[in-house]
Amino acid sequence: MITRLNHVSVFVLDQDSAYDFYVNKLGFAVHTDAAMGPGMRWLTVCPPEQPELEISLMAITEGMMFKAGSAAQMRALVSAGTFGFGVFECNDLLATYEELKAKGVEFTKEPTREFYGFEALFKDDSGNWFSLGEKKG
Structure with missing residues (x-):
């Protein structure tokens, strides 16, 4: 039986730029940064209060995972x-929103109360988008 998820991948256009975004703007911790040939x-990062979840910042390059045409696509x-x-x-969504905006994070939706909670939407430096929600008390 599966008991947990410990890695998830986010495809990024440039790992150095993604490192800067996730570590210096979002405040994530680097878990692993190692050459693989x-x-x-x-390259994996973790939210500071969730070190057991590694987010692998996967470069989109030709090779094992992508052929030339599919990498470009x-x-x-x-x-x-x-x-x-x-x-x-x-x-605290409002405080976090202001902090991240001041660091240059691009938000596509300001903090808004929705039927499912309080959220804002932002994009990383590659174009991936995420929801940022306030933890329910």
């Missing part, structure tokens, strides 16, 4: 904001 890198899809990868939580 010529031109390959295993995937880069175009990510750049276009096609993928919404998840929902992050915070304790």
Whole structure:
């Protein structure tokens, strides 16, 4: 029986830029940053209060996972904001929204009360979008 998820991948256009975004703007911790052979890198980050969940920042490059044509297609899809990868939580949405905006995070939806909760939407530096919600008390 499956008991938990410990890794999830987010496809990124550039791992160095993604490192800067996730670590310096979102405040995530680097879990692993290791060379995996010529031109390959295993880079995972974690939300500070959830170190058991590693988010693998996967470069979209030709090779084992993508052929030349599919790599180009995937880069175009990510750049276009096609993928919404998840929902992050915070304790105070308004304060976190202001903090992240001040760091240059692009929000596509300001904090809004919806029937399901209080949320804002933002994009990472590659074009992936996420929901940011306030943790229910």
